[in-house]
Amino acid sequence: MFGSLWGGFDTSFFDEFRRLEDEMDQLFGRGSLPTSIRAMRRGTFPPINVGATPERVDVYLFAAGLDPKSLDISIQKNLLAVSGDRKVPVDESADYYRQERFDGEFRRVVTLPGDVDPDRVDAKYRDGVLQITVQRREAARPRQITVN
Numbered sequence: 001m002f003g004s005l006w007g008g009f010d011t012s013f014f015d016e017f018r019r020l021e022d023e024m025d026q027l028f029g030r031g032s033l034p035t036s037i038r039a040m041r042r043g044t045f046p047p048i049n050v051g052a053t054p055e056r057v058d059v060y061l062f063a064a065g066l067d068p069k070s071l072d073i074s075i076q077k078n079l080l081a082v083s084g085d086r087k088v089p090v091d092e093s094a095d096y097y098r099q100e101r102f103d104g105e106f107r108r109v110v111t112l113p114g115d116v117d118p119d120r121v122d123a124k125y126r127d128g129v130l131q132i133t134v135q136r137r138e139a140a141r142p143r144q145i146t147v148n
Helices: 012-028
Strands: 048-052 056-062 072-076 079-086 104-111 116-126 129-136
Touching (some): 079 129
């Protein structure tokens, strides 16, 4: 009915500005700030999910391409720290226009609830996902009380 807003205007002009803006964002890190208080910076590696039940806390790190033997996992009080190094093969003869896969050393620290038991921790790495399970202390678990 009204036709195009730009009529016969060449929109590739704006496409070039969008491309330039993307490159500037990548160069200066603008646009990579968290969008909320719980969000992480873009490019934070590895991404983490944390879930809890009355019996345990499960931490999932999505870290494909790692050697599980090279991971350093430690827990002190209620701080869980995971660190390691990820090597991404690079073809020196190729020209890369964008590289979004993380390469290098990393360290993530997760604050766990205060009732976890640091002596009861289990870690498994399967299909690129590191699962760390920390059991809660028996005294902190809810218990059912029967009424007589």
